[in-house]
Amino acid sequence: MADLKQLYDAILNGDHKTAVAVTKQALSDGTAPMELITKYMSPAMDEVGRRFECEEYFVPELLLSGRAMKGALELLQPLLVASGAAPAGRVVIGTVKGDLHDIGKNLVASMLEGAGFEVRDLGADVSPERFVTAVREHKPDLVCLSALLTVTMPAMRDVVDALKAAGLRDRVRVLVGGAPVTSEFANEIGADAYAENAGVAVTFARRLTR
Amino acid sequence: MTTSSITISDPAALVFGIASKPVKCGFELTIGGGEVYPEVNFTLPPLKISEELWPTVLTHYRTIGSEVLRRALALQVPGIVLEFELLPAMTERPEWGAEITSILHEQMEASWQKSGLHSALRVTPTDIREQGKPPALRESDPARRLLRSFQLNAAAGAHILSVESIGGKEIHDQALMYGDVRGVVFALGVLAPRDMAWLWDQITAICRSHGSLVAGGDSACAFANTAMQLAHQHLLPEVLAAVVRAMGAARSLVAFEHGAVGPSKDCAYEGPVLKVITGCPISMEGKSAACAHFSPVGNIAAAMCDLWSNESVQNIRLLSGNAPEVFTEVLAYDCRLMNEAAKRGGAVTLRNWMVASDEWLSPQAAVLSPDATIEIAKAIVGASGDYSRTVAAGRVALKILRGGLSDKRLHLNKKECQWLDRIEREFDALPVDEWTLLDEMRETYSDLFDARSYGLAARKCSG
Numbered sequence: 311m312a313d314l315k316q317l318y319d320a321i322l323n324g325d326h327k328t329a330v331a332v333t334k335q336a337l338s339d340g341t342a343p344m345e346l347i348t349k350y351m352s353p354a355m356d357e358v359g360r361r362f363e364c365e366e367y368f369v370p371e372l373l374l375s376g377r378a379m380k381g382a383l384e385l386l387q388p389l390l391v392a393s394g395a396a397p398a399g400r401v402v403i404g405t406v407k408g409d410l411h412d413i414g415k416n417l418v419a420s421m422l423e424g425a426g427f428e429v430r431d432l433g434a435d436v437s438p439e440r441f442v443t444a445v446r447e448h449k450p451d452l453v454c455l456s457a458l459l460t461v462t463m464p465a466m467r468d469v470v471d472a473l474k475a476a477g478l479r480d481r482v483r484v485l486v487g488g489a490p491v492t493s494e495f496a497n498e499i500g501a502d503a504y505a506e507n508a509g510v511a512v513t514f515a516r517r518l519t520r
Numbered sequence: 521m522t523t524s525s526i527t528i529s530d531p532a533a534l535v536f537g538i539a540s541k542p543v544k545c546g547f548e549l550t551i552g553g554g555e556v557y558p559e560v561n562f563t564l565p566p567l568k569i570s571e572e573l574w575p576t577v578l579t580h581y582r583t584i585g586s587e588v589l590r591r592a593l594a595l596q597v598p599g600i601v602l603e604f605e606l607l608p609a610m611t612e613r614p615e616w617g618a619e620i621t622s623i624l625h626e627q628m629e630a631s632w633q634k635s636g637l638h639s640a641l642r643v644t645p646t647d648i649r650e651q652g653k654p655p656a657l658r659e660s661d662p663a664r665r666l667l668r669s670f671q672l673n674a675a676a677g678a679h680i681l682s683v684e685s686i687g688g689k690e691i692h693d694q695a696l697m698y699g700d701v702r703g704v705v706f707a708l709g710v711l712a713p714r715d716m717a718w719l720w721d722q723i724t725a726i727c728r729s730h731g732s733l734v735a736g737g738d739s740a741c742a743f744a745n746t747a748m749q750l751a752h753q754h755l756l757p758e759v760l761a762a763v764v765r766a767m768g769a770a771r772s773l774v775a776f777e778h779g780a781v782g783p784s785k786d787c788a789y790e791g792p793v794l795k796v797i798t799g800c801p802i803s804m805e806g807k808s809a810a811c812a813h814f815s816p817v818g819n820i821a822a823a824m825c826d827l828w829s830n831e832s833v834q835n836i837r838l839l840s841g842n843a844p845e846v847f848t849e850v851l852a853y854d855c856r857l858m859n860e861a862a863k864r865g866g867a868v869t870l871r872n873w874m875v876a877s878d879e880w881l882s883p884q885a886a887v888l889s890p891d892a893t894i895e896i897a898k899a900i901v902g903a904s905g906d907y908s909r910t911v912a913a914g915r916v917a918l919k920i921l922r923g924g925l926s927d928k929r930l931h932l933n934k935k936e937c938q939w940l941d942r943i944e945r946e947f948d949a950l951p952v953d954e955w956t957l958l959d960e961m962r963e964t965y966s967d968l969f970d971a972r973s974y975g976l977a978a979r980k981c982s983g
């Protein structure tokens with residue numbers, strides 16, 4: 311029998327190998343996937359989130375925990391799909407047209423994945439048309455837009471306008487972020503919210519999908 | 521050319537305004553010849569760069585150029601450098617960037633002819649090659665546009681060419697976020713130097729073909745400044761950012777080994793190490809670049825600079841004028857104080873105050889003191905090959921931080937101390953040769969980088 315406390319610890323400590331091994335063992339022991347999630351995996355990630363919030367963890371610890379969680383979840387995914395369970399939410403994310411900076415966007419994407427969201431990362435220098443196509447295709451709950459340059463901030467408005475023109479704006483929430491972006495700017499271009507950092511982005515995504 | 525010795529070994533000789541190998545460029549400006557000059561940087565306010573708005577863009581740059589030069593003359597600066605850092609769209613369309621270079625050059629020439637203002641124009645195209653996954657750094661349309669941008673800007677009147685090259689960044693970003701020291705070392709010590717050698721051979725060839733055009737230098741901005749900003753947000757340990765900075769010096773040195781002569785880029789906080797090794801002048805930024813970003817090295821960064829920069833500021837209205845003009849004044853007074861101290865024989869005293877005021881308040885400042893930079897520089901030139909140099913620089917940074925901890929000058933919390941240990945363990949576990957690491961990294965990061973972009977065989981190497 312798998313010691314399921316080990317699954318909790320493995321996720322908390324970012325130990326991907328152990329998280330996967332214990333999950334495999336637990337499934338072969340006949341443990342229900344939802345029990346693994348609700349009793350061990352989610353509480354571990356909640357603790358990871360708490361430690362990150364109070365600055366006991368840096369991003370590497372957070373992301374390694376997210377990776378361990380994802381590894382275990384991948385084993386459960388087929389079983390969850392069969393039982394009709396859904397991810398925490400769906401997100402399309404990208405850095406807007408003309409901007410090649412992507413580390414902030416990557417951080418948000420990784421943290422959302424760690425929090426159980428299904429994330430479609432479109433990369434950097436993404437045109438409004440590609441955002442529209444991705445929204446049509448993946449039907450996300452949330453679109454996240456990133457920009458680091460003052461001169462690419464207007465491209466965020468272009469995405470919001472393109473979503474409106476395509477009749478998709480009412481179906482998704484739009485979250486914007488990046489060094490020069492402000493809450494006022496988010497309001498001005500018709501976005502739903504501004505996230506000053508990756509943690510706030512995850513909080514917003516969670517609130518949205520609850 | 522591989523550097524095997526340092527140029528400045530006496531900390532007393534490592535001071536602002538003086539470089540062993542001054543650079544003469546532009547309108548009779550000698551950088552590193554005894555005085556520190558402002559290097560003013562600027563960017564646009566929120567504005568879409570498009571065909572329709574291009575006249576507005578040009579108006580912004582014309583305004584910036586004339587106002588910066590006007591304030592410089594009003595303050596009687598002995599010399600000034602303007603840096604035009606292209607925005608991505610201006611490198612994507614190289615003719616656009618060159619048009620602005622030409623405008624700024626004409627304005628500076630007019631100030632020289634009319635008022636005798638010594639000046640130089642640094643032009644820094646954006647490294648736009650980081651497109652596609654994995655990016656094709658050598659054989660791609662963005663790579664061709666980047667090189668064309670250097671050529672056109674050279675022809676349009678640039679006096680100094682620089683770049684913040686991004687080779688290795690595709691691995692480094694990921695490795696940094698996961699705290700993967702092996703990946704960080706691989707990016708900085710194996711990939712980046714190969715890309716820089718390729719790129720800088722071409723930049724220096726362009727400079728040679730334009731006579732007096734100077735190959736300035738590169739910056740580990742995409743690596744060490746990313747780490748610095750993430751550390752500022754408490755997302756990464758400061759000790760890791762400090763170690764990355766030291767390792768970044770080994771990387772940025774490659775530009776000088778392939779023809780750069782300085783002044784190195786302002787955002788290359790590793791500049792003092794480069795100055796120690798090469799004797800070339802450096803540009804630095806610190807407290808007067810708070811308009812652009814946070815740094816924990818505001819004073820110490822000035823201690824050894826030859827140009828003093830504000831990094832970047834938007835062309836927006838402030839009470840005394842537009843921001844680039846305002847920051848010209850800020851920098852001018854910073855430089856005036858340093859130059860006056862030097863005239864009175866007090867350069868080392870002022871430098872020491874600058875160093876002491878920052879040195880042990882942050883691990884990132886601790887690796888930038890004159891003593892620390894000489895130590896890091898010695899470790900770099902004492903090692904053979906880019907990979908070994910990178911690791912050697914990182915190890916010395918760790919040693920400096922441990923030294924500060926043990927004599928209680930540096931205070932780190934438990935979490936930061938744990939990371940010191942972790943980084944050291946990862947250094948200890950690194951393979952002796954880069955080929956073993958390369959083979960390993962091909963497995964770990966296979967989808968993120970293309971070996972051909974670095975002149976490496978597409979398949980596994982055995983050495």
